[in-house]
Amino acid sequence: MQAQTPFLGTFRNKVDRKGRVSVPAPFRQVLAGESFQGVVCFLSHKVEAIEGCGMGFMSELSESVADMDLFSDNHQDLASSLFADAHPLAWDSGGRIQLPPELMDVAGITEEAAFVGMGKTFRIWEPKAFSTYQGERRSQARQKGLSLPLRRAKEE
Amino acid sequence: MQAQTPFLGTFRNKVDRKGRVSVPAPFRQVLAGESFQGVVCFLSHKVEAIEGCGMGFMSELSESVADMDLFSDNHQDLASSLFADAHPLAWDSGGRIQLPPELMDVAGITEEAAFVGMGKTFRIWEPKAFSTYQGERRSQARQKGLSLPLRRAKEE
DNA sequence: GACATCATGGGATACCATGGGAATTCATGG
DNA sequence: CCATGAATTCCCATGGTATCCCATGATGTC
Numbered sequence: 498m499q500a501q502t503p504f505l506g507t508f509r510n511k512v513d514r515k516g517r518v519s520v521p522a523p524f525r526q527v528l529a530g531e532s533f534q535g536v537v538c539f540l541s542h543k544v545e546a547i548e549g550c551g552m553g554f555m556s557e558l559s560e561s562v563a564d565m566d567l568f569s570d571n572h573q574d575l576a577s578s579l580f581a582d583a584h585p586l587a588w589d590s591g592g593r594i595q596l597p598p599e600l601m602d603v604a605g606i607t608e609e610a611a612f613v614g615m616g617k618t619f620r621i622w623e624p625k626a627f628s629t630y631q632g633e634r635r636s637q638a639r640q641k642g643l644s645l646p647l648r649r650a651k652e653e
Numbered sequence: 654m655q656a657q658t659p660f661l662g663t664f665r666n667k668v669d670r671k672g673r674v675s676v677p678a679p680f681r682q683v684l685a686g687e688s689f690q691g692v693v694c695f696l697s698h699k700v701e702a703i704e705g706c707g708m709g710f711m712s713e714l715s716e717s718v719a720d721m722d723l724f725s726d727n728h729q730d731l732a733s734s735l736f737a738d739a740h741p742l743a744w745d746s747g748g749r750i751q752l753p754p755e756l757m758d759v760a761g762i763t764e765e766a767a768f769v770g771m772g773k774t775f776r777i778w779e780p781k782a783f784s785t786y787q788g789e790r791r792s793q794a795r796q797k798g799l800s801l802p803l804r805r806a807k808e809e
Numbered sequence: 810g811a812c813a814t815c816a817t818g819g820g821a822t823a824c825c826a827t828g829g830g831a832a833t834t835c836a837t838g839g
Numbered sequence: 840c841c842a843t844g845a846a847t848t849c850c851c852a853t854g855g856t857a858t859c860c861c862a863t864g865a866t867g868t869c
Contacts, residue, residue, distance in 0.1 A: 510816070510817090511816075511817065513817070513818070513819095514818095515819095515857090517817090517818095518816095519815075519816050519817075521815090521816095522814075522815060522816090533658070537661065542791075552658065555659055555661065556657075556658065556659060558659075558772075559657075559659035559772040559773060562772050562773075563772065563773050570699075573699060573700075573771075574790060574793065576771035576772050576774075577769075577771065577786075577787070577790050578790065578791070579772070580659055580660060580661050580662075580770045580771050580772045581662070581663050581769045581770055581771065581787070582662075582663065583661040583662055583770065584661070584662055585661050585662065585679060587858085589858070589859065589860085590859070590860070590861095591815085591816075591817085591860090592815080592816080593816085593817085595857070595858085666826070666827090667826080667827065667828095669827075669828070669829090671846090671847085673827095675825075675826050675827075677825090677826095678824080678825060678826090743848090745848070745849065745850090746849075746850075747825085747826080747827085747850090748825075748826080749826090749827090751846095751847075751848085
């Protein structure tokens, strides 16, 4: 199975009064080959934003968790953290999802949302909060001297 | 065989005086392709909640147990705890199941039930008990630094 | 300039969850 | 074996909301 095209770029879209927002077209294209046409969202434990991915990614996680002994503590902890809080959100014919109010509230999203590609996943931020975070991240990266070990994409 | 769509999300539904409760529509959709239209429920041995899955998952467990030596202690213990106490619950045309009183009693479920996706299975909690459990789990996950080795989903 | 795509706005409809009662089935007792 | 009561299953109705569908303007590409 080929490596998934990564989520790239940052997009800023409006959120309407029903909590609907367009998933950016390039992100929809990343997931075009999946059977579930939508995204899975859940609250980040690291930042005040929403984490997003495709259902395929979630199914991979499910298989990984399932490799563990059924009913073991590891299985239970991971399942509770990953799956219980996940919201599968199908997009409509126009490519919009409806954000759950509880995710919007914690991320502080009201009128706009910033979709931020993170490779295999993406994040949905309140745009100003993201600008603040981005500034901090860039400063950290410059101070530490960012580097990344590269490996070839595996094919089967 | 492709990975099953995981049970995701948490839903809170009312339990009526007959012990009926709606299985959330997304959970019903996960099991839509199975011949037995319902769920299998049994008491958790780890937490005070009800464990739920589809009949297909139960069949897989049955195969796993059958791989063990027949009449061995392991076989007997697992069979006793998994199959003897399992309740197959067909849902009606509206998607409701009727919870056995003995499962409701142990889980402390009276007026509402929280359906909690766990990937290949799900749990049914008394909502307040689940909130308490969830708070504890999150605290533990942050302290331990949760991580999961990822592997690709296998296809046949 | 034309066309296609994307994002946005709005409204109608179908689905979901909930409530209730009737009919059927099952277990029990005589 | 039959009758009866309890429990389960089946069916109908309803309100709310999520989903679906349509329209339009803006933007990018050819």
